Amino acid sequence: MEQTMRKPICFYYDFVSPYSYFAFSQRDQIRERTGRELQLLPVTVGKIMEMVGNVPTSITCKTKRAYQGQDVMRWVEKLQIPFAIHPQFGTFSTEPLVQAALRAGEDVEAFSEAAFQAVWAEQAPVTDNSAMHAYFAGKEERFAAYWAENDLMKDALEKNNNMAVDDGVFGVPYFHTDSGDFFGNDRLDFLYEAIAS
Template identity: 35%
Template structure:
């Protein structure tokens, strides 16, 4: 039986961007069934008493930017966050992921948004700009953005943060394999080893 692998992410998490570039091929190599779980990371952190120290400490932020660049080079992927990154509505992108999941489009939606935001530096600060990026890839941009504006989607995200906290999560990217948590882009090696042991 194929292993169930849950990938918890927030689009504003650059380490989630790095991890998403590797998680699909990892799942294919190990035969795992990959499940995408959008979660508002700041809400999750508030619930469990975690703090965004990278944003609070300028020295740590400067180091993190260098570290992300090293990882991107290691993975041979672009890393070019855009000038409008801080104006991006993370909640809207996450609600769009929920709408995409209902249409079995969450995998392409997730990877497209991550790559546009962090790899290509595209301006996603307005719904119309997001819809245009999605439409270019044939992903029903206007429809997904309309559904993402439904207030019920915001409630879904709040519940997602609650459930993630209950499962022991405290940040993103996180991966759940059975009841075992793996946190961070730099734990993908351990995750793959565990998946291979389980498949043996």
């Protein structure tokens, strides 16, 4: 009973981040190993980094970018999940996807799964509004409705981004808990240990 009363884990993520995709793929394991619920909080990491004075060094540093390419493939192999680098990666904003996820409300988990697949597995036409409407309709009709009305969620997105900054977020994936904060999908073991202690 005591464990169920503990606060959920705030999980901040953005669909532009492959490491967010990796962390999201482990969400059931996180719940199982911590006994906690996850509060799924999609954000726009570029805006958050701007707000806190961070910079995306994998973009600004060629050497780090080359290393990250290797690291990403190691995680794909470890997690055994579908993966394909989007041909337009780095040229499109995920804000419409994030707003649609916010529009999904209690359905945010299912929509986020589809959105991550769109970016990191299926190379969906993310810059074409009508094509993405058709893409989501092909998944679930309700997903297409979330996409169609995503521009209504600007205030909700700003609220999530501000809450993220208040919780110490400087990048994603980021886990904010009452046992400490954890950045990156490679810090989950530390999260498990902290919550278990």
